Amino acid sequence: MHAGKSLIGFILLFLFVSSCSDETEPKQVFQNLSPKAHYVGLQSCLTCHSEVHKTYQYTGMGQSFAPAHQRFSDADFNVEKAIYEPNSDFYYFPFVKDSLMYVREFRLNEHGDTIHNRVERISYIVGSGHHTNSHIVSFNNYLFQAPVTYYTQEGKWDMAPSFREEGNLRFDRLLDSECITCHNHFPEHAQGSLNKFPQMPSGIECERCHGPGRLPLDAIHKGIL
Template sequence: MARSLLEQGQGELAWETLAARVRPDAEAHWLLSRAALQRGDLQTAESALSEARTLGFDDDPMRVEPAVYVGSDRCVSCHGEIGRDQQTSHHASTFTGVADLDQLPIPDEPLADPEDPEVIHSFRRDGDQIIVETSVADERFELVLSHLMGSGHHGFTPVGIDRFGNVVELRLSHYAGDVGWDLTTGHLPRPGFPSEFLGRPLPEHEQQSCLNCHTTHLQTNSSPPQFTVLEGGVRCERCHGPGGNHLAAVEGGFSEPAIVRPRLGSANQVVNLCADCHRASESGPQDESSNPFLVRFQATTFVRSACYTQSPTSAKFDCVSCHNPHRNVETNPTHYDTVCLSCHSDSRSNDFARASRQPQDLASTLFCPIETTQSCVTCHMPPRESSMRHTRFTDHHIRVQADLEGLDLTDPRAEE
């Protein structure tokens, strides 16, 4: 109850709830510190935090705060350059709401279905709405677009509401480059019902799963479940947690920042944070990392690499070792080769081998017998076909690739 109240910014009520029932419990005292913080009582907040630590509450930098969301614009007001970079990244534009649907390049003429030319899809604007109509023989099915999934970098998948109120993922997606409109990934070439030529109805659990990874602040109302996107895209508070307590801590001079700090987390914690979205579902194939299904989910395959499993804890080798989380991925292989060579070089080999405590096994593998100063990712992390149509992804299981022959390693569409 106290957590729920704090998440709504009701520090006073949370304090009353906790103060009436608090026991010599570390977590309860930590929550008291947050309630006092929201009330503006910094002295009591410091005292409760000190008591929580005395009772064994650990200072985990990855702990999500029970706080209200403040929005990325508020973050930018203090963290200017980083915030502005993040707001212009692909991550930040992975969801497009109804007010910005003009980003979607709708076709001027009807489109024949990519799998059945007798089925026709038409798009039209009606005021502020975009309506899609699909004709199957003598039947017509229609929906009104509500939002887009995807940043447009690889493509957009439209989602809409049909005449019965169902949330429907459109059968057609718009892919980047010269591809244009084609079948949405995961849709059957021949649907079981004529209505599914319009699109695939999304059950509630799938709606939530999609929105969890394409939005930052999602409000869920039950009975029946309804989802309201309060901030779309992957923005500041998606990774750092809600920032209400952080603002109170900074403004009041609290002894800790009260925000998730991935920079101080362990490699495993950082990878797990990214894996919230970049991990494959358990229902898919899990065996070979180069499987088109798995290659799309970097956090699933990266943790299989020897670079990750054999790196010493002090190396903190994780996703942000190569990627700036506030910007789009680098596309120049030299950037990544430099990261590889920071460990796999003569000057680092002895230190790295000692730190790993496997000097005989590991030291002999530190040097590439083919190329010692460049082309690391070109050979060991090639772009591969993925289960997402018209899209290739980098293979993040860093290893000797046994099947490189025939792969176009210079494909400019290979992306993170």
């Protein structure tokens, strides 16, 4: 009985000491989570890291997002046959005109006559081309995924991911902040909208992964770093 009481007393003493030590230990504070931590932009980062950026801009992350222009695309536009999506009975034909990128949506009747024709200009390319180039259309800065993707490893055009399995949304799959910021740096998002972005960066920048640069920049100016 005496041994049991001693053991219980030891356990209670241990818990008391542990709780006291937790209260006296200083809390760990991450400075980049403070209100003083602000984003400073790519140009500020380049003042110290220009050599790093020279190589980074050619990586997959650096080329993750770009304006839709043929020089930024890995796609082959020598397309001989349109992509057919049987569930919606639409055909899609990507093409280039004056280096700008477009996709044509059309439907044929039983005689092979065109009974529907729609052409949309592609506004952005998503993906570095290591695996795919997907595409975005913009209607007055409201962004939607285009229904076609170029699969670089297979060397072919096909329906965009999930457009066959989950249904062809045509040009109506809206892209919100969660979609865009997964593939790109932080865009300017119009307050109150789901998918309106007045300003769009091109590729993932330094602070997307490293966090706000205000505090390190201040430390450099003060001679601390």
